[in-house]
Amino acid sequence: MGLSMFQHILVPTDGSPRSDAAARDAVALARSLGGRITALTVKPEFHVFTLRPSEVEGTKGDTWDVDLHARNFLAVVEKAAKEAGVSYQGITATSNHPWKVIVETARTQGCDAIAMATHGRSGVAELLLGSQTQRVLAHAKVPVIVYR
Numbered sequence: 341m342g343l344s345m346f347q348h349i350l351v352p353t354d355g356s357p358r359s360d361a362a363a364r365d366a367v368a369l370a371r372s373l374g375g376r377i378t379a380l381t382v383k384p385e386f387h388v389f390t391l392r393p394s395e396v397e398g399t400k401g402d403t404w405d406v407d408l409h410a411r412n413f414l415a416v417v418e419k420a421a422k423e424a425g426v427s428y429q430g431i432t433a434t435s436n437h438p439w440k441v442i443v444e445t446a447r448t449q450g451c452d453a454i455a456m457a458t459h460g461r462s463g464v465a466e467l468l469l470g471s472q473t474q475r476v477l478a479h480a481k482v483p484v485i486v487y488r
Contacts, residue, residue: 346483347375350451352442352476354381355413358457362487366455367420369485376427378449379417381410382438407432439475446482455485 351366353359363379370377383406414430421428431449433441446454458473477484 346370346373346453348378348449348451348453349375349485350378350380350442350446350449350454351417352380352382352438352454352456352472353413353417354438355409355416356457356459358459358487359413360416362455362457363417364420365487366485367417367424367426369455370421370426371424376429377417377421378429378431378445378451379414379421380431380433380442380445381413382441383407383410383432383434385434385436439472439479442472442476443479443481446480451482453483453485454480455487457487 346369349366349370351363353363367377369375386406410432414432418428418430420426429449431445433445435441442454442456445451454476456473456476458471473484473486477486
């Protein structure tokens with residue numbers, strides 16, 4: 341399978357500098373191949389760990405902030421796509437397991453590649469947190485392009 345097979349690239353983003361750089365590179369790749377981009381950001385699920393109403397006050401505002409950040413993360417990819425003349429779609433999902441959403445979105449949206457950043461954790465951080473990128477690599481049914 342050659343690169344020309346990559347006509348619809350899924351670009352997961354978490355708003356980090358590495359993720360933004362990977363998104364810009366993925367947009368450039370899509371442009372060179374005449375392809376399109378679907379950007380995805382995954383918000384964490386909101387959990388209430390208290391039953392006292394006084395401790396929950398104001399949490400709705402926090403939820404809106406998460407939505408704002410998600411829109412901002414996608415806006416970076418959308419801007420790069422528009423500047424490059426690449427067709428763009430943005431999706432926001434909610435899950436505490438981003439890798440699962442990434443793999444499922446690639447399947448349901450008919451993407452033929454996933455392009456994402458690795459965050460370069462090592463040692464104990466990698467052991468404890470695991471790597472979303474490694475999990476995507478292990479479970480994706482389409483090629484995964486990893487930007488370092």
